[in-house]
Amino acid sequence: MKNKKPRLPRGLHWKSDSPFIWFKWRDDRGKQHRQSTGTDDPVQAFSFRQEFIEKQQQKLEEVKCTPAEMGKWPLKKAAEEYFNWKTANSSEATVEREKRIFKPVEKFFASDFRVNATTLTHIRDYQKQRRRHVSRTMRQPVTGRTVNYEMFLLRSVMTYAGCWNEELNTRYQPLREIKQRAGKVASKNQIKTLITTALANEYWQLAMYCGAVAIGTGCRGGEIRNLQLKDIDLEEGKIRIVREIAKNHKEREPRLMALAEWGLRNLLVRAQALGANEPQHYLLPLRLVKSNSPRDPNRKFDVNRPMRCWVRGWRKLTEKCGMAGFRFHDLRHTFRTLGAEAGVPLEVMMAQLGHLDRETSLEYVHVQNRALERAKQLIESEQQEILLAAQGKGPQVVLEAGQELTPEKKPVVH
Numbered sequence: 001m002k003n004k005k006p007r008l009p010r011g012l013h014w015k016s017d018s019p020f021i022w023f024k025w026r027d028d029r030g031k032q033h034r035q036s037t038g039t040d041d042p043v044q045a046f047s048f049r050q051e052f053i054e055k056q057q058q059k060l061e062e063v064k065c066t067p068a069e070m071g072k073w074p075l076k077k078a079a080e081e082y083f084n085w086k087t088a089n090s091s092e093a094t095v096e097r098e099k100r101i102f103k104p105v106e107k108f109f110a111s112d113f114r115v116n117a118t119t120l121t122h123i124r125d126y127q128k129q130r131r132r133h134v135s136r137t138m139r140q141p142v143t144g145r146t147v148n149y150e151m152f153l154l155r156s157v158m159t160y161a162g163c164w165n166e167e168l169n170t171r172y173q174p175l176r177e178i179k180q181r182a183g184k185v186a187s188k189n190q191i192k193t194l195i196t197t198a199l200a201n202e203y204w205q206l207a208m209y210c211g212a213v214a215i216g217t218g219c220r221g222g223e224i225r226n227l228q229l230k231d232i233d234l235e236e237g238k239i240r241i242v243r244e245i246a247k248n249h250k251e252r253e254p255r256l257m258a259l260a261e262w263g264l265r266n267l268l269v270r271a272q273a274l275g276a277n278e279p280q281h282y283l284l285p286l287r288l289v290k291s292n293s294p295r296d297p298n299r300k301f302d303v304n305r306p307m308r309c310w311v312r313g314w315r316k317l318t319e320k321c322g323m324a325g326f327r328f329h330d331l332r333h334t335f336r337t338l339g340a341e342a343g344v345p346l347e348v349m350m351a352q353l354g355h356l357d358r359e360t361s362l363e364y365v366h367v368q369n370r371a372l373e374r375a376k377q378l379i380e381s382e383q384q385e386i387l388l389a390a391q392g393k394g395p396q397v398v399l400e401a402g403q404e405l406t407p408e409k410k411p412v413v414h
Contacts, residue, residue: 011046020036023035070115071116074115075118078160078161079102079157083095105126105150105153120171127175155172184327204320206313209263210225210263210284211328212263215331215335216335217239217255226244228282229281238254239253240253255352271284274301275301281304285301285305286301287300288301339352341371342371
């Protein structure tokens with residue numbers, strides 16, 4: 001005979017297909033839900049239900065609050081609410097990246113600083129102080145472009161809370177941005193040095209293999225980092241960049257140069273050794289336990305999430321090769337330049353790279369023109385003697401006895 005279940009307080013009930021105690025609740029739209037307490041003890045279940053209902057009531061009050069009331073919130077709380085809302089319109093990766101970018105703004109203000117207390121003076125002070133900071137990853141002063149993006153996020157949070165007023169809208173001035181038309185370009189010898197140096201040091205090999213993919217496809221670091229096994233097709237010699245990770249939000253299929261295929265094969269071997277075997281697994285799994293040794297048996301990876309970056313390994317590798325300051329993104333510029341010098345049409349290169357703005361397109365055409373000018377000079381140097389002969393300035397042809405003019409040497413009669 002089955003043991004009879006104890007009688008429950010009002011609001012709690014047993015569910016026939018579950019050993020736990022359940023209860024019903026309604027959300028802010030009036031829709032009813034069933035929630036498990038995760039326990040079969042009536043006292044613990046009642047306590048769980050009370051705490052759960054209180055949290056839902058608090059969320060309901062926050063949802064119903066007016067912008068004026070939201071302006072009294074601490075900046076950190078308002079930012080959290082804004083980013084939660086933004087997930088409805090942006091990918092999770094984008095929102096997480098913006099959260100990290102917004103961290104310096106949150107640190108600048110006190111934890112209880114209200115959103116509606118932000119003034120133009122605060123913003124200008126932040127701009128001045130932030131520009132004096134040195135980036136931990138880039139090891140150089142924070143650029144005006146970075147500060148402007150952080151202020152863009154602050155403005156978005158304040159607008160969401162109804163606190164970006166007319167004075168701020170009129171008098172706020174972003175910092176001047178100095179944008180270079182093109183990045184650095186590595187020579188063939190420099191690329192060979194990067195590869196041979198990394199092959200001799202296992203700590204740098206991951207960054208080097210990723211670099212081989214970049215210089216053999218023109219892909220961005222973020223696109224390579226977010227590749228899943230199902231996006232790689234070595235037999236067809238191409239990879240798929242899905243719209244969620246593409247900068248212009250358009251899917252494309254870059255072709256693999258031999259160097260990129262070599263790098264991908266090595267990365268695939270590494271991924272399989274880390275347990276990435278399913279199509280949805282990432283080529284570069286996320287490392288959960290920090291360790292400087294690639295052979296550490298205690299290292300753990302999550303194959304369902306991509307790694308964050310390889311900045312440290314790349315920086316040390318480039319410094320060792322005497323290329324300090326050469327960014328990973330500069331490999332994309334190198335690929336583009338090699339294509340321009342080889343005479344690849346702009347339309348073809350745009351399909352491969354996925355995005356070229358107007359300035360980049362002009363730079364590409366400029367490199368192509370330089371390559372054509374060099375080709376012209378080489379051909380003209382080979383034709384110099386012919387031109388002098390045609391102009392009557394070259395040496396006269398003296399025929400020996402019995403020798404006849406070949407068709408190429410016969411004079412043209414006008």
